[in-house]
Amino acid sequence: MRTPSKFFMSLRDISFWIRSAKTDALLKKLRHKYSNEKAFNRLYQIRHDPWCAGVSHYRYQPLKYKTVLSLLPRHGYHRALDIGSGVGVVSRLLAQQVDQVIGVDIAQSAVDYAARASSTIPNVEFRQADFLQLSSASLGRFDLVVLADVVYYLSDLSDQGLQAAREQVLKTLAPKGTLLLVNHYFFCLDSQSRMTRRIHDCFRWAHGLRLVSQHRRPFYLVSVLERE
Numbered sequence: 001m002r003t004p005s006k007f008f009m010s011l012r013d014i015s016f017w018i019r020s021a022k023t024d025a026l027l028k029k030l031r032h033k034y035s036n037e038k039a040f041n042r043l044y045q046i047r048h049d050p051w052c053a054g055v056s057h058y059r060y061q062p063l064k065y066k067t068v069l070s071l072l073p074r075h076g077y078h079r080a081l082d083i084g085s086g087v088g089v090v091s092r093l094l095a096q097q098v099d100q101v102i103g104v105d106i107a108q109s110a111v112d113y114a115a116r117a118s119s120t121i122p123n124v125e126f127r128q129a130d131f132l133q134l135s136s137a138s139l140g141r142f143d144l145v146v147l148a149d150v151v152y153y154l155s156d157l158s159d160q161g162l163q164a165a166r167e168q169v170l171k172t173l174a175p176k177g178t179l180l181l182v183n184h185y186f187f188c189l190d191s192q193s194r195m196t197r198r199i200h201d202c203f204r205w206a207h208g209l210r211l212v213s214q215h216r217r218p219f220y221l222v223s224v225l226e227r228e
């Protein structure tokens with residue numbers, strides 16, 4: 001029998017899902033009222049950690065981050081970019097094994113919060129940016145890029161929109177660099193999971209990207225890709 005510490009979630013985590021669903025509903029309302037950037041900014045002003053990424057009494061998120069980072073194909077990365085870094089939990093974990101980590105998020109209030117929470121960690125920094133407008137000229141190239149639970153918040157989710165997002169991400173990835181793509185996945189029962197399939201297929205079949213491995217876990221999908 002498995003020990004409780006191996007379970008991917010506990011009963012308590014049910015309220016994590018409810019809170020996340022409420023956040024998504026609130027975000028939807030804010031996006032009707034404001035631009036995308038303002039809506040995310042306002043969201044983080046109303047709820048400091050809208051998706052409970054750093055709330056320690058939920059088991060699901062910390063286990064998910066730990067599992068996802070254990071899927072990296074190698075060690076010794078020099079520069080990591082965490083796109084849509086939110087409150088910075090993944091960036092801080094990356095900083096334990098990568099020389100330099102930059103987290104970017106469209107919401108200035110998320111960036112401020114993440115920077116405060118990481119003030120004692122010298123090799124991590126956060127910047128406000130829409131990743132659709134990121135240029136490798138300003139940030140340089142990265143040998144590791146993490147894109148976790150971000151793409152389905154883009155306003156254009158058409159095939160062209162996804163391809164444009166993918167090309168922006170590719171610009172930041174150094175040759176032989178690793179891209180870790182993570183999205184919610186609930187066995188294709190809900191529309192978000194179907195979107196996840198489309199997102200991962202879009203990246204998987206990109207010219208210049210090679211799928212190293214793909215992992216289905218309850219309730220997310222991870223694609224590990226390498227730039228040729």
Ligand SMILES: C[S@@+](CC[C@H](N)C(=O)[O-])C[C@H]1O[C@@H](n2cnc3c(N)ncnc32)[C@H](O)[C@@H]1O
Pocket residue numbers: 040051053083084085086087089090104105106107110129130131132147148149150153154
């Ligand atoms: C669900 S949260 C995921 C946060 C973090 N990656 C994690 O896994 O805990 C999605 C994040 O993406 C950010 N985001 C959404 N659209 C973005 C964009 N176009 N550019 C940069 N960040 C974006 C949001 O502000 C939010 O912090």
